[in-house]
Amino acid sequence: xxxxxxxxxxxxxxxxxxxxxxxxxxxxxxxxxxxxxxxxxxxxxxxxxxxxxxxxxxxxxxxxxxxxxxxxxxxxxxxxxxxxxxxxxxxxxxxxxxxxxxxxxxxxxxxxxxxxxxxxxxxxxxxxxxxxxxxxxxxxxxxxxxxxxxxxxxxxxxxxxxxxxxxxxxxxxxxxxxxxxxxxxxxxxxxxxxxxxxxxxxxxxxxxxxxxxxxxxxxxxxxxxxxxxxxxxxxxxxxxxxxxxxxxxxxxxxxxxxxxxxxxxxxxxxxxxxxxxxxxxxxxxxxxxxxxxxxxxxxxxxxxxxxxxxxxxxxxxxxxxxxxxxxxxxxxxxxxxxxxxxxxxxxxxxxxxxxxxxxxxxxxxxxxxxxxxxxxxxxxxxxxxxxxxxxxxxxxxxxxxxxxxxxxxxxxxxxxxxxxxxxxxxxxxxxxxxxxxxxxxxxxxxxxxxxxxxxxxxxxxxxxxxxxxxxxxxxxxxxxxxxxxxxxxxxxxxxxxxxxxxxxxxxxxxxxxxxxxxxxxxxxxxxxxxxxxxxxxxxxxxxxxxxxxxxxxxxxxxxxxxxxxxxxxxxxxxxxxxxxxxxxxxxxxxxxxxxxxxxxxxxxxxxxxxxxxxxxxxxxxxxxxxxxxxxxxxxxxxxxxxxxxxxxxxxxxxxxxxxxxxxxxxxxxxxxxxxxxxxxxxxxxxxxxxxxxxxxxxxxxxxxxxxxx
Numbered sequence: 001x002x003x004x005x006x007x008x009x010x011x012x013x014x015x016x017x018x019x020x021x022x023x024x025x026x027x028x029x030x031x032x033x034x035x036x037x038x039x040x041x042x043x044x045x046x047x048x049x050x051x052x053x054x055x056x057x058x059x060x061x062x063x064x065x066x067x068x069x070x071x072x073x074x075x076x077x078x079x080x081x082x083x084x085x086x087x088x089x090x091x092x093x094x095x096x097x098x099x100x101x102x103x104x105x106x107x108x109x110x111x112x113x114x115x116x117x118x119x120x121x122x123x124x125x126x127x128x129x130x131x132x133x134x135x136x137x138x139x140x141x142x143x144x145x146x147x148x149x150x151x152x153x154x155x156x157x158x159x160x161x162x163x164x165x166x167x168x169x170x171x172x173x174x175x176x177x178x179x180x181x182x183x184x185x186x187x188x189x190x191x192x193x194x195x196x197x198x199x200x201x202x203x204x205x206x207x208x209x210x211x212x213x214x215x216x217x218x219x220x221x222x223x224x225x226x227x228x229x230x231x232x233x234x235x236x237x238x239x240x241x242x243x244x245x246x247x248x249x250x251x252x253x254x255x256x257x258x259x260x261x262x263x264x265x266x267x268x269x270x271x272x273x274x275x276x277x278x279x280x281x282x283x284x285x286x287x288x289x290x291x292x293x294x295x296x297x298x299x300x301x302x303x304x305x306x307x308x309x310x311x312x313x314x315x316x317x318x319x320x321x322x323x324x325x326x327x328x329x330x331x332x333x334x335x336x337x338x339x340x341x342x343x344x345x346x347x348x349x350x351x352x353x354x355x356x357x358x359x360x361x362x363x364x365x366x367x368x369x370x371x372x373x374x375x376x377x378x379x380x381x382x383x384x385x386x387x388x389x390x391x392x393x394x395x396x397x398x399x400x401x402x403x404x405x406x407x408x409x410x411x412x413x414x415x416x417x418x419x420x421x422x423x424x425x426x427x428x429x430x431x432x433x434x435x436x437x438x439x440x441x442x443x444x445x446x447x448x449x450x451x452x453x454x455x456x457x458x459x460x461x462x463x464x465x466x467x468x469x470x471x472x473x474x475x476x477x478x479x480x481x482x483x484x485x486x487x488x489x490x491x492x493x494x495x496x497x498x499x500x501x502x503x504x505x506x507x508x509x510x511x512x513x514x515x516x517x518x519x520x521x522x523x524x525x526x527x528x529x530x531x532x533x534x535x536x537x538x539x540x541x542x543x544x545x546x547x548x549x550x551x552x553x554x555x556x557x558x559x560x561x562x563x564x565x566x567x568x569x570x571x572x573x574x575x576x577x578x579x580x581x582x583x584x585x586x587x588x589x590x591x592x593x594x595x596x597x598x599x600x601x602x603x604x605x606x607x608x609x610x611x612x613x614x615x616x617x618x619x620x621x622x623x624x625x626x627x628x629x630x631x632x633x634x635x636x637x638x639x640x641x642x643x644x645x646x647x648x649x650x651x652x653x654x655x656x657x658x659x660x661x662x663x664x665x666x667x668x669x670x671x672x673x674x675x676x677x678x679x680x681x682x683x684x685x686x687x688x689x690x691x692x693x694x695x696x697x698x699x700x701x702x703x704x705x706x707x708x709x
Contacts, residue, residue, distance in 0.1 A: 002014045002015065002016055002052065003015050003016060003017055003020055003051070003052045003066050003073075004049070004050070004051055004052070004066055005048075005049070005050045006042070006046060006048070006049050006050075006136060007046070007047040007048045007049075008045050008046050008047060008134065009045045009047065010045065010079060010080050010083060010125070010127060010132070011077050011078060011079045011080060011083070011125075011134075012077070012078045013075070013076070013077045013078075013121075013136070014075070014076045014077075014078075015066070015073055015074070015075050015076075016073070016074045017066075017071055017072065017073050017074070018072065018074075019071070019072075020066075020071070023068050023071050023143060024036070024068075026143050027065075027068060027141065027142075027143040027144075029487070030143060030144050030145070030484065030492070030530075030532065031142075031143075031144075031145070031146045032146075035146045035147075035148055035149070036064065036065045036141060037062050037063060037064065037065055037148075038062065038063065038064075038065040038066065038067065038138050038139040038141065039060065039061070039062045039138070039139060040057060040059075040060070040061060040062075040063065040136070040137065040138050041059060041060055041136075041137040041138075042059065042134075042135065042136045042137065043133070043134050043135050043136075045134070046059075049136075051063055051064055051066060052066075065139065065141045066138070067112070067119070067138055067139070067140045067141065068112075068140065068141050068142070068143050069112055069113065069114055069115065069116050069140060069141070069142050069143060069364065070111070070112070070113060070114065070143070071111065071112070071143075072109055072110075072111050073109060073110040073111070074107075074108075074109050075099070075106075075107065075108050075109065075110060075121065076105060076106070076107050077105065077106040077107070077123065078104065078105055079104045079105070079106070079125065080104075081104065082127060082128065083104065083125050083126065083127050084125070084126050085124075085125060085126040085131075086101040086106050086123060086124070086125040086126075087101075087123060087124050087125075087293065088106065088108065088122075088123045089122040089123055089124055089133070089293060090122070090291060090294075091170055091290060091291060091294040092170060092172065092289050092290070092291060093288075093289055093290060093291040093292065094289060095110070095172065095291075096291045096293070098110070099123075106123060112140045112172050112173060113172070113363060114363035114364045114365040114366075114482065115140065115171050115172045115173040115363050115364070116139075116140050116141060116142045116147055116151060116173055116363075116364045117139065117140060117147075117151075117173035117174055117175045117360075117361060118137065118138075118139055118140075118173055118174050118175065118176065118358070119137070119138060119139070119140050119172060119173045119174070120135045120136060120137040120138070121135065121136045122134070122135040122136075140172075140173050142364055144482065144483075144484055144530045145364070145368075145530050145558060145559070149559070149560065150530075150558055150559045150560065151364065151367075153559035153560060154364075154367050154368065154371045154559060155175070155361065155367070157371055157374055157375075157559075158367065158370055158371055158374065161374050162370075162396055162404070162406065164185060164187075164188070164404055165370065165396060165404050165405075165406060166361045166362060166367060167187055167188070167359055167360065167361060167362070167403060167404070168360050168361055168362045168363075168403050169187060169287075169360055169402070169403055170287055170289055170290065170360065171360035171361065171362075171363065173360070173361075174358045174359055174360045174361070175358070175359055175360070175361050176357065176358060176359075177357050177358075177359050185402065185404075186280055186283075186402040187359075187402045187403060188359070189276065189280070189346055190280050190284070190402070191357065191358065191359050192345060192346060192357060193273070193277065193346060195357055195358070196342055196345065197301055199338065199342075200273070200338070200339070200342050201301075201304050201305070201308065203335045203338045203339060204266070204270060204308050204339070205308070206335050207263075207266060207335050207336065207339070208308070208311055208313045211258055211263060211313065212260055212262055212263065212329055212333065212336065219250055219251070219252060220250075220251050221248040221249070221250060221251070222248060222249055222251050223245070223246070223247070223248060223249070224238055224242075224247070224249065227249060227251055234249055234251070237249060257316070258313065258316050258317055259316055259317050259318050261327055262327060262329045262330055262333075262336050263314075263317045264317055264318055264319065264320040264321075265320055265327075265330065265336075265339070265340070265343075266317075266336070266339055267314050267317045267320060268319075268320035269339055269342070269343045270305070270308060270309055271309055273305065273346070274302075274305040274306060274308070274309045277301070277302055277305055278302055278305075278306075280402070281298055281299070281302050283402060284298060285298075364482060365482035368480055368482045368530060369429075369458055369480040369482070370406055370428075371480075371559075372458070372459065372478065372480035372528045372557060373406070373412075373426070373428045373458070373459050373480070375557065375565070375568075376426060376459055376461065376478060376528075376568075376572070377390075377414050377426050379568065379569050379572050380416060380424055380426060380461070380572060380576070381416065383569070383572060383573050383576055384416055384418075384423060384424070384576065387418055388416050388417065388418050388423060389416070389417045389418065390414060390415070390416055391414070391415050391417070392412070392413065392414040392415070397411055406428055406429075407428070408428060408429040408430060409427060409428075409429070409430040409445070410427075412427060412428035412429065413425055413426070413427050414426040414427075422464050422471070423463070423464055424461065424462065424463045424464060424576070425461075425462050425464075426459065426460070426461055426462075427445060427459070427460040427462070428458070428459060429456060429457075429458055429459075430445050430448075430456065430457070430460055445460060445462075447511055447512055447513055448475070448509055448510070448511060448512075448521060449509075449510055449511075449512045449518075450508050450509055450510070451510065451518070452508060453508070455504075455505055455508050455509055457477040457478070457479055457505050457509075457525070458478060458479045458480045459477070459478035459479070459480070459528075460475065460476075460477055460478075461475070461476045461477075461478065461572075461575075462474065462475050462476075463476070463575060463576065465579065465580030465583070466580075466685070470684060470685055472580055474523050474575075474580060474583055475509075475521050475522050475523060476522070476523055476524050476525070476526070476575065477502065477505050477506070477509075477522055477524070477525040477526070478525075478526050478527075478528055479498065479501060479502060479505075479525070479526075479527055479528070480527075480528045480529070481494060481495065481498045481527055481528070481529045482529070482530060483495050483498065483529060484529060484530065484531050487533075488541060488542070489537055489540060489541065490533055490534065490537040491531070491532075491533030491534070491537040491538045491540075491541045491556070492529070492531030492532055492533055492556055493531070493541065493542075493543055493554075494527045494529045494531065494543060494554040498527045498529070498554070499527060499543060499546075499552065499553070499554065501525075502525030502526065502527060502552050503525070503552055505522060505525050506522040506524070506525050506552070509521050509522050523551060523583060523587070524547070524551030524552060525551070525552050526547065526552070526553055526554060526555055526571075527543075527553070527554035527555070528554070528555055528557045528568075529554060529555075529556060529557070530556070530557070530558045531554075531556030531557075531558070531564070532556060532558060532561060532564065533556060533564070534563065535563040535564070535566065535567065538556060538563075538564065538567060539567070544567070547571070550588065551587075555567055555568045555571070579707045580707075581599040581705065581706070581707050582707075599637075599638075599705050599706050599707065600635055600636050600637060600638065600703055600704075600705060600706075601638040601639065601640050601651060601703065601704050601705065601706050601709065602631065602636055602638070602639050602640070602654070602678070602701065602702075602703050603639075603640045603642055603648065603693055603695055603701065603702045603703070603704060604621055604623070604639065604640075604641060604642060604678075604700065604701055605642050605644070605695060605700040605701070606621070606641045606642060606643055606644070607624075610643060610644075613641045613643065613650070614643065616650055616683055616686070618641070618652075618680060619679070619680050620677055620678065620679055620680060621639060621641065621677070621678045621680060622660060622675050622676065622677040622678070623675045623676045623677075623700075623701070624675065624700065625662070625673050625675065631701060631702075631703045633657055636654060636657070636703065637653065637654050638651055638652065638653065638654060638684070638706060639651070639652045639653075639654050639678055639680060640652070640693075640709065642693055642695045643690065646690040647690035647691050647692045647693055648687070648690060648691045648692075648693050648709060649686060649687050649689070649690045649691070650683050650685065650686050650687075651683065651684055651685035651686075651706065651709070652680040652681065652682070652683055652684070653680065653681035653682055653683075653684055654678050654679070654680065654681070655679045655680065655681040656678075656679040657676060657677070657678055657679075658676075658677050658679070659674050659675065659676060659677070660674070660675055660676075660677045661673065661674060661675070662674075662675060685706070685709075687709075691709060693709075
């Protein structure tokens with residue numbers, strides 16, 4: 001069945017989609033049906049446009065959407081007799097290759113992938129020697145997010161955080177934009193000039209043919225028979241020298257001069273635009289996807305600008321010295337005012353608001369991934385509070401063309417700090433430092449490696465915990481997937497392969513320091529996907545319950561959906577508040593092994609060697625005759641000396657526990673009663689000031705947890 005039929009005076013156009021009912025049903029399940037609308041426009045010569053299930057529509061009408069992402073569409077254009085030289089017109093070479101013209105029929109197929117936004121079908125043909133062009137415009141919608149609200153919210157959030165990051169070039173769809181505030185860059189300049197270049201070149205030609213000029217007086221020396229009009233001064237001079245045939249007279253002549261302020265401005269503007277266009281054209285020509293037709297058109301424009309710039313008209317036009325004065329001609333003259341407005345337009349910046357200019361944006365899957373990164377960073381910042389400083393110095397980088405990309409790895413790192421103490425860091429898409437597929441492979445995150453194959457999760461959240469060891473980092477992974485597998489008990493579910501990928505990440509990424517030992521690193525991995533559902537139903541879903549069971553699962557996340565976002569906020573809040581010792585205890589151990597948390601601390605009263613302990617130079621602590629018989633010594637790894645009237649400041653590593661005699665301890669021969677000696681290693685923690693502790697001389701020992709000190 002034809003989804004869309006266009007009857008034109010020169011042809012009939014038909015569009016089909018074999019699985020449209022399933023695609024539309026999927027979109028309707030994710031988005032309310034009243035939001036599945038598109039606005040349709042077309043060029044002259046159309047007799048009627050009909051949509052399946054709707055009937056005929058009018059120019060500019062908003063009606064049932066027929067075009068969606070990741071869907072295959074077949075297009076047939078049946079031409080009347082006598083039509084030839086039919087060409088499908090797209091800037092992308094691969095789109096043009098999908099269309100062929102045979103036996104009066106232009107046929108091909110379209111698939112927009114993850115591109116959503118404004119698009120069109122455009123082709124040209126020749127009828128009776130006249131070249132004609134036709135276009136049919138529409139909107140391509142997402143099947144997972146509401147194009148009219150969610151997609152625009154994603155764009156707005158990205159632009160608020162990273163200006164102009166949403167833009168791209170040579171996509172199949174575009175977005176309208178208008179004049180705005182802030183910086184601009186080459187991609188915007190190129191697109192704006194493409195919209196005005198035909199008019200600009202035409203106006204330049206008009207001015208060169210009929211320029212504004214002014215009369216300019218200059219002196220010439222002439223014989224008397226060459227002078228057309230004698231002034232009284234010349235008549236008197238002639239009377240004095242009438243017998244001298246070779247005498248030359250100084251004559252003031254008037255001539256038209258093109259060296260006006262307005263023409264100097266035109267010359268300056270034309271040279272600037274031609275140079276800029278030539279520079280950008282060289283970069284545009286590097287796109288392998290650019291069609292030959294589009295490439296030829298761009299080069300034709302470049303040659304036109306070059307020929308104008310070399311026109312003999314400009315030989316007598318001087319150098320422009322700036323807009324030092326107002327010019328009524330620049331403001332009011334039909335042609336010069338257009339040059340003036342074009343110059344201003346090309347120096348403005350633009351915002352992605354509804355407007356008259358067209359700009360391509362990145363595909364929706366990439367935009368969703370970046371948006372998820374922004375949402376996680378905002379959640380962490382909000383939960384940590386205003387006192388926490390958020391810094392990300394290397395935010396964006398220019399790609400090989402003129403498109404901004406969000407830097408990866410170190411270039412996207414966001415640090416959360418309080419008083420120069422690092423609390424957390426967030427990293428987008430850490431890339432591999434090496435191109436090898438096997439062997440040790442760094443993730444561009446300090447001490448993290450993937451010994452087998454490269455791994456590149458979308459978002460890495462590392463939380464700094466200090467209760468087990470100073471500066472210990474706990475790593476959590478988030479992967480944004482612009483996919484929905486279906487529904488389960490009233491809630492959307494993520495695809496199985498996405499969940500499996502998180503299992504692979506956790507098993508493939510290791511921690512490695514200078515001792516060459518590999519240790520498990522990733523605590524948990526979580527999918528972020530554009531699903532929906534009531535909060536209670538999401539909490540009952542298998543993929544959400546698995547987070548509490550194995551620390552692998554998924555969170556639905558879409559714009560303007562507070563319930564699904566609340567689940568992610570609550571989860572990240574729990575990660576921030578949980579102690580490292582608790583996190584490690586909750587990790588599921590390998591069968592036959594037991595995870596021991598080195599968190600138990602012996603607090604001991606210091607009587608001897610107080611000065612050494614205050615300087616942090618002590619290497620042994622021994623008890624008195626009453627050693628801690630009620631305190632289990634197994635899993636006792638840390639020691640905190642208690643200084644009388646001060647408290648606890650340092651925490652030492654316990655290297656060895658042994659028994660010694662009192663004479664060995666004191667260096668005296670006073671007795672052989674046994675005591676415990678704790679050989680101390682490095683200080684693993686030093687607090688800013690002494691902390692009080694419930695300890696007295698009569699009660700000389702206690703044990704506690706490092707997290708409780």
